[in-house]
Amino acid sequence: MTILDKSITEIKKHPPQDVIEECYEQIEKWAKKTNAFITLIPKEVSAKKAKSATGPLAGVPFVMKDSYLTSNIRTTAGSSILASYISQYDATVYKKLISAGAILIGKMNMDAWGHGASTENTDFGPAKNPWDLTRVSGGSSGGPAIALATRTAAFAIGEDTGGSIRNPSAWCNLTGLKVTYGRVSRYGCIAYASSLDTVGPMAKTAEDCALVLEHIAGKDQYDATSSEAVVPQYSKELNKPVREVTLGWSDELLVDLDSEIAKPLVAARQKFVELGMKIKKISLPLLKYGVPLYYILAPSETSSNLARYDNVRFGSTRDKFTPESERRIMIGTHALSAGYYDAYYKRAQKIRTLFINNYQKALDQCDAIIMPVNPTIPPKIGELLDKPINNMIADYFTGTINLAGLPSLSLPCGFSKDNLPVGMQLVGQMFSEDLLLRIGHQYQQSTDWHRQKPKI
Amino acid sequence: MTYHPIIGLEVHVELRTASKMFCGCPANYFGKDPNTQNCPVCLGLPGALPVPNKKAVEWTIMLGIALGGKINQDSKFDRKNYFYPDLPKGYQISQYDEPVATGGKLMGIRIRRVHLEEDTGKLIHTEIDGEKVALVDFNRSGVPLVEIVTEPDFKTLDEVDLFLKKLQLIIRHLGISEADMEKGAMRIEPSISMQEDTIESLPNYRVELKNINSFRFARKALEFEIRRQTDMFTKGETPTQQTRGWSESKNETVAQREKEEANDYRYFPEPDIPPMKFSKTQVSEITSLTPELPDQKLARLGKEYDISSDLADRLIQSRLTSDLFEDLVQKSNVNVDFKNIDAPTIAKWLINHPPNTKSKLEDILREILESKPVSTLTPDDIDTLIGDALKTHPQTVTDFKKGKHAVVGFIIGSILSKTTSSIDRELLGKRIIVKLQSY
Numbered sequence: 001m002t003i004l005d006k007s008i009t010e011i012k013k014h015p016p017q018d019v020i021e022e023c024y025e026q027i028e029k030w031a032k033k034t035n036a037f038i039t040l041i042p043k044e045v046s047a048k049k050a051k052s053a054t055g056p057l058a059g060v061p062f063v064m065k066d067s068y069l070t071s072n073i074r075t076t077a078g079s080s081i082l083a084s085y086i087s088q089y090d091a092t093v094y095k096k097l098i099s100a101g102a103i104l105i106g107k108m109n110m111d112a113w114g115h116g117a118s119t120e121n122t123d124f125g126p127a128k129n130p131w132d133l134t135r136v137s138g139g140s141s142g143g144p145a146i147a148l149a150t151r152t153a154a155f156a157i158g159e160d161t162g163g164s165i166r167n168p169s170a171w172c173n174l175t176g177l178k179v180t181y182g183r184v185s186r187y188g189c190i191a192y193a194s195s196l197d198t199v200g201p202m203a204k205t206a207e208d209c210a211l212v213l214e215h216i217a218g219k220d221q222y223d224a225t226s227s228e229a230v231v232p233q234y235s236k237e238l239n240k241p242v243r244e245v246t247l248g249w250s251d252e253l254l255v256d257l258d259s260e261i262a263k264p265l266v267a268a269r270q271k272f273v274e275l276g277m278k279i280k281k282i283s284l285p286l287l288k289y290g291v292p293l294y295y296i297l298a299p300s301e302t303s304s305n306l307a308r309y310d311n312v313r314f315g316s317t318r319d320k321f322t323p324e325s326e327r328r329i330m331i332g333t334h335a336l337s338a339g340y341y342d343a344y345y346k347r348a349q350k351i352r353t354l355f356i357n358n359y360q361k362a363l364d365q366c367d368a369i370i371m372p373v374n375p376t377i378p379p380k381i382g383e384l385l386d387k388p389i390n391n392m393i394a395d396y397f398t399g400t401i402n403l404a405g406l407p408s409l410s411l412p413c414g415f416s417k418d419n420l421p422v423g424m425q426l427v428g429q430m431f432s433e434d435l436l437l438r439i440g441h442q443y444q445q446s447t448d449w450h451r452q453k454p455k456i
Numbered sequence: 457m458t459y460h461p462i463i464g465l466e467v468h469v470e471l472r473t474a475s476k477m478f479c480g481c482p483a484n485y486f487g488k489d490p491n492t493q494n495c496p497v498c499l500g501l502p503g504a505l506p507v508p509n510k511k512a513v514e515w516t517i518m519l520g521i522a523l524g525g526k527i528n529q530d531s532k533f534d535r536k537n538y539f540y541p542d543l544p545k546g547y548q549i550s551q552y553d554e555p556v557a558t559g560g561k562l563m564g565i566r567i568r569r570v571h572l573e574e575d576t577g578k579l580i581h582t583e584i585d586g587e588k589v590a591l592v593d594f595n596r597s598g599v600p601l602v603e604i605v606t607e608p609d610f611k612t613l614d615e616v617d618l619f620l621k622k623l624q625l626i627i628r629h630l631g632i633s634e635a636d637m638e639k640g641a642m643r644i645e646p647s648i649s650m651q652e653d654t655i656e657s658l659p660n661y662r663v664e665l666k667n668i669n670s671f672r673f674a675r676k677a678l679e680f681e682i683r684r685q686t687d688m689f690t691k692g693e694t695p696t697q698q699t700r701g702w703s704e705s706k707n708e709t710v711a712q713r714e715k716e717e718a719n720d721y722r723y724f725p726e727p728d729i730p731p732m733k734f735s736k737t738q739v740s741e742i743t744s745l746t747p748e749l750p751d752q753k754l755a756r757l758g759k760e761y762d763i764s765s766d767l768a769d770r771l772i773q774s775r776l777t778s779d780l781f782e783d784l785v786q787k788s789n790v791n792v793d794f795k796n797i798d799a800p801t802i803a804k805w806l807i808n809h810p811p812n813t814k815s816k817l818e819d820i821l822r823e824i825l826e827s828k829p830v831s832t833l834t835p836d837d838i839d840t841l842i843g844d845a846l847k848t849h850p851q852t853v854t855d856f857k858k859g860k861h862a863v864v865g866f867i868i869g870s871i872l873s874k875t876t877s878s879i880d881r882e883l884l885g886k887r888i889i890v891k892l893q894s895y
Contacts, residue, residue, distance in 0.1 A: 069496075069503045077502070089496050091503060188503040194727035224507045224729050301727060304537055307546020308500045312592070336537070336722035345724060 004151035005453070008060055008208045011154050016050035016059025016103070019154075023061045023105055026152040029456055034128045034137070036146035038066045039074050039107040046105050055101025057215065062097065063148075064157045065141045065164075066107040067114065068199075069188040070094050073104075077190045078112040078140070080123040080320040081309050091188020092220045093157055093199050100215050105153060108143025113306065113325055114159065114192035116140050117167050117394035118384050121324040126381055129171060130454040131420055135378040138168030144202050145172040149454055155203040155212050159189060161196045162294050163373070163398025166410035169202055170373035170423025173412045173452055175440065176202040177209045178398075180430045181405035182227035184213075185220030193301035194225075196402040205450055206409065206440030210234035213433060232434045238441040243276035245439060247426075248366035250284050253397075261372050264414025264422040268443070269370055275442055282362040282369060286355055287400065291392050293355070294399035296335050296348040303332030327388065352403050359404045363429050368436060371408075372397050373423040377416045401427055409436040412449040421452075459650040459686050462658060463616060463678065464608035466645040467623060468601050469633050470575060471512050476598035477574040478506030478549065483599050486639050490593035498598030500544025505728050508533070512572060512600035513556070515632040517734065517742050519602060520557025520570040522626055522749055527739045531556050532731035533572075536721045541592050542577035549574050550603075552723040554731075562626075563619050566607040575599040596640075602632075608647065608658065613675050620644065620671055625750045629775045637670050644668050646678055649695070650685040661694065665709060667701040677702040680709055753778055761785060761799045764882070770807050780811045780820075787817045794821045800880065833879060835887075842884075842891050845870050856892045864888050 003014050003022050011019055024043045031037050046061070053059040064070070067077050069087040076082040090098075098104065111121040119127035119142025127142040129135040130149050137146050141158030145168035148156055158165040160178040169176030177200045184199040191197060201212035217231040249269060254262050273279060306329060311317045321329070335344035362369055375396050384391045401408050406427055413424040428436045444450050476483050479497035496504035517527055534552035555571035577597040581590050604623070610616050624642060627635045635642040649662045663681060668674045685695045700709035725731070748756070750772050757768040757778065771778045784802045788794040805824045833841075845867050846853060852863040867888050868881060 067503075069501075075502065082502070085502070088501055186503075187505050190502045191728075222507060223505050225505075225727075300724065304535055304547055304722075304724070307537060307539065308502070308544060310539060310541075310546055312541050313499060313544060314501070333722065336724055338720055338722075341722070341724075 002151060004154060005204075007205060008057070008154050008203070008211050011060060012058065016053050017047060019059055019061060020046045020050045020103065020105075023152050026150055027105075030130060030146075030150035030152060033133060034130050034146045034150065035125045036109055036127055036137075036143045036150070036152075037106045038076055038078070038109050038124050038143065041073070041105050046103055049103045053101045053103060055099065057097065058101030060102045060155070061105045061153045062102050062155045062157065063106040063108050063144050063153045064094065064104065065110050065144050065159050067110060067159050067190040067192075068094055068107075068157065069190070070104065070107065073107065075107065075190070076124070077114075078110040078122040078124060079322075079325070081316045081318070082314075083123070083316065085314055089188065092185040092222060093216050094188065096216050097157070106143075106147065108141070108147060108156070110143055111140035111164075111324070112322060113190070113302065114140045114161050114164055114197075115302070115324050115328055117163060117391060118379070119143065119168070120381060120385050121322065123320075123322065128381065129378050129420075131172065132378070132418070134380055135420070136171070136381055136384065138171035138374070138378060140164040140168075141176075141202065142168045145169055145174055145176075148172070148174050148202060148204060151453065155201055155208055157212075157216070158200055158202045159192075160198045160200055160402065161192045162298060162395045162402050165198075165200050165202055166373050166398050166408060166423070166425055167394065169410045170412070171378040171421060173421035173423075173450065173454075174202055174204060174410075175206050175209055175412065175444075175450060176200065176410040177213065177433065177437070178401065178408045178410070179213070179217070179433060180227070180407045181402075182225050183229070183407070183431065183433065184216050185218070185223040185226045187220055187222040191301075191305040193298040194305060195301060196298060198402070205444055206411065206437045207235065207238055207444070209409070210238060210437045210441070213437070227431070229431050234434055234437055237434055238438050240438055242439055242442050244278070245368070245435070246278045246280050246366040247272055248282035248362050248369040249279050250282050250362075250369075252284065252287070253371060257372060258376050260377050260416040261375065261422055265370070265372055265424050268411075268413040268424050271443060271447060272370070272439075275446065277439070280366045282365055284358060284362060284369075286351075286358050287396070289351065290355070290400035290403075291396055293348055293351055294395060294403060295331065295392055296344050297352065297403065298399075299328040299332035300335045300345050300348075301332065303329045303336065324388070324391075355400050356404045359401075359406060359427070367428065368432070368439065369427040371425050371427060373410050373425050377418070377420045377422070397425070401425075406430060407433050407436060409433075409440045411440050411443060412452075413447075414449055415452075421449075457689070458653045459689060460611065460653055461678070461682050462608045462649050462651055462662075463610035464647045464662075465604075465606045465610070465616065465619070466647070466664075467604045467620070468643040468645075469604070469627055469635055470641040471515055471600040471602060472633050472641075473509055473511045473515070473600055475509055477509050477512055477572070477600035478598055481598065485595035485599065488595055490591070490595060493595045494597070498544070499594055500546070500597075506549055506726075508729055509600055513732070514742055515630070516556045516570060516572045516602050517739065518630055518746050519604075519627065519632060520560065521739070521743050522630060522746060523557070523560035523562055523567050523570060523604070525557035525560030525567055525570055527557050527734050528554055529734055530554055530731065531734060533726040533729045534723045535726050536573075536723055538721055540576070541590065542579050542594075542597070544577065544594060544597055548576065549726055549729070556734075563615070563622055565609045565615070565619055568605045568607050570605075571603050573601050573603060575601045608649075608662070613678055616646065616678065617671060617675060620674065622750075625773065629750050629753065629772075630747055631775065640669070644671075644674050646674060648678055648681045648685070650682065650689060652689075661697045663695060663697070663709075664699045665702060666699060666712065667703075673702055673704065676707070677709055680707075684709070747775075757781075763800050763803050767800060767803045767807070771803055774810075776813065777806050777811055781806055783817055784821060788821055791818070791821070794825065797821060797824055800882070833875075838879060838884065838887055839891070841871050841875065842867070842888055846891065853892060853895050857895070864892070
């Protein structure tokens with residue numbers, strides 16, 4: 001086992017210089033093949049930091065989706081518009097991690113502005129799934145997922161607006177946490193859809209996600225939507241009993257579901273039963289309206305959030321926006337404009353409330369809901385790019401969870417017949433990350449899907 | 457066919473909070489070097505988020521109450537989306553359908569709403585090396601701005617003038633802004649249409665006027681519009697809905713752009729700021745902390761102090777002056793050195809010598825004492841002087857009876873020139889009139 005195969009707690013026991021050395025060796029092997037990095041921090045810089053690292057995460061290497069502001073280091077959001085943009089301040093999440101001694105080694109490839117589920121809609125070249133380089137890594141936090149799968153970092157900070165942490169985590173065999181809206185500060189995270197964006201950890205295990213979450217969660221004076229809710233010691237509660245936990249299951253989810261996804265999901269359900277948990281039948285009748293709903297609200301907010309990229313104070317000219325982003329800007333502008341606002345945006349917000357109620361009703365009957373993450377195995381590169389509707393449908397199981405602000409933990413739960421990773425998600429009540437991580441951790445104590453890694 | 461003007465006002469006032477509306481940068485930007493008071497938030501940098509200024513919200517509530525409005529229990533911010541180089545985010549955080557306050561009345565004019573928003577940066581058009589350029593200064597970007605909108609209730613330009621002066625005075629007494637038009641802390645955008653005198657309803661167009669930076673120009677611009685619009689009607693033309701800018705150099709209004717309908721701004725609730733709820737308790741607390749309004753102060757000064765209503769009115773034109781007046785009178789009553797300085801003397805002194813906030817009360821009183829020797833004349837002495845003056849100038853008595861009241865001034869002058877004692881002019885005038893009336 002290499003150093004980076006280990007948990008964060010174990011990695012910390014190694015001299016930071018050795019850890020960094022291994023990171024960069026892995027980068028040598030994998031980076032060009034997978035195109036995971038947009039900005040790679042030079043080895044000398046990381047090695048220097050390793051020498052003087054102090055704090056609870058001292059010397060632990062991490063990467064961030066390139067949507068986070070990091071002083072004096074370029075932040076591009078995956079778009080040519082910011083290809084030369086040097087961050088002028090630190091994102092709160094970044095500040096917290098480097099204060100804890102963690103070492104940033106790269107800013108990672110992503111679908112530009114978060115617009116996509118495959119990291120193909122990037123202006124820095126498509127990212128490739130290390131499990132099969134002809135296939136997509138998922139998105140929009142594809143780069144971070146690849147970095148973890150190829151053992152070039154110990155953890156990553158992704159960003160999830162409609163599935164962007166969970167989707168690539170599932171397709172690259174990682175554990176990704178979409179937090180409750182407001183759990184982690186969004187200050188310094190380039191906004192896609194302000195009422196949906198969440199900042200979250202990605203790692204090999206739920207245990208590692210828990211450790212990172214402890215350091216990044218909490219109220220921030222610079223983010224008015226960040227929550228005052230107490231931050232539990234997530235990593236200390238992972239072994240509390242999960243017997244008597246009830247998991248919700250809806251058979252509707254299996255209807256028309258690709259068997260490659262359904263099989264591992266059903267097996268996971270069985271595993272939960274073996275661990276002593278109960279299964280309760282629940283219903284999610286509105287799910288089929290999720291994609292259209294998401295694709296009215298998210299583009300509406302993005303059409304406004306992207307207005308600041310006007311070439312006046314920074315960034316390139318607006319002709320550098322690419323088709324997927326232009327599409328979303330236009331849809332959003334249309335949905336908000338005179339004569340259409342009531343029929344689209346306003347109505348969508350009302351339906352959003354129905355979804356919130358729907359999930360609440362389901363969660364009244366169970367502690368967490370088991371759901372698939374992606375409806376398919378990772379497509380071939382190029383397959384989704386000229387099928388915008390298929391691209392949207394990738395968010396079928398993930399998007400509405402953002403609309404309701406709920407947390408969800410994505411876990412590896414098996415492989416397809418072609419040895420491609422399959423993931424599942426556990427969706428809980430707001431601020432129930434502690435429960436989700438606990439269930440995930442104990443699931444991972446009795447399974448080893450998450451330990452698999454792609455062959456070079 | 458005769459026409460009458462229908463005028464409404466939109467007034468923007470910059471609040472003098474310490475910080476800007478959504479970030480911690482200093483809100484006072486006047487005279488500062490360009491782009492020296494900025495941060496990621498007010499520059500609209502990627503990833504920045506707005507956090508509302510609590511004081512600004514409280515002051516807006518206070519203003520809403522002072523204007524007789526109702527504070528909405530539910531209020532929120534909305535995004536007003538449009539492109540302009542001085543608008544860094546490409547949208548302005550404002551309020552659309554749930555403003556802080558609705559309704560109210562001032563001098564008979566109905567207030568439609570009072571809401572809170574952020575100011576934009578400033579564009580400066582100039583030439584650099586012979587090339588025409590537009591420069592942007594973002595120091596002003598994000599400064600808290602209160603917007604007061606009236607119903608189109610104004611019928612005359614005098615009404616507009618008096619209303620604006622009153623509004624400015626109220627704002628100054630509340631202490632929420634200096635509301636200086638010269639410094640851009642108060643901006644006026646009147647809207648005007650003309651309607652046939654026989655028709656009651658509102659016409660289907662209105663002209664919004666911009667670039668007005670003084671009460672005087674507001675009047676001039678409105679006068680111009682009244683003439684322009686009336687001329688059009690006379691020729692059988694109907695003025696169109698438009699925005700016109702006042703041109704100081706041309707002394708006229710010039711068409712700018714067709715007025716955009718509200719929906720073109722694609723307003724939607726600001727997702728980065730949770731909606732606000734104003735409880736009754738909160739509102740009563742703010743009401744109880746509201747400083748005395750000018751009208752209340754005027755009435756009280758007239759009652760509590762022995763000064764004329766004219767003097768009181770002049771005192772309240774500045775809150776600093778009226779506050780200082782009361783402090784000085786209190787001090788003079790307490791300190792035996794100054795007990796002979798009466799309230800009218802203090803009032804007149806302050807009116808003629810704009811106060812310096814740094815001066816100590818004793819120093820000011822001493823100054824007053826030294827400039828004005830205490831009169832040793834008794835009322836009887838004064839009557840004697842008057843009697844003498846009237847004997848010397850008997851014509852004044854007959855003139856007064858004929859209605860020529862200007863003779864009072866002549867007699868005052870005559871007395872003051874002959875005496876070394878200092879006599880209160882107003883008091884003297886009153887006694888002269890009493891004497892003349894007794895003849």
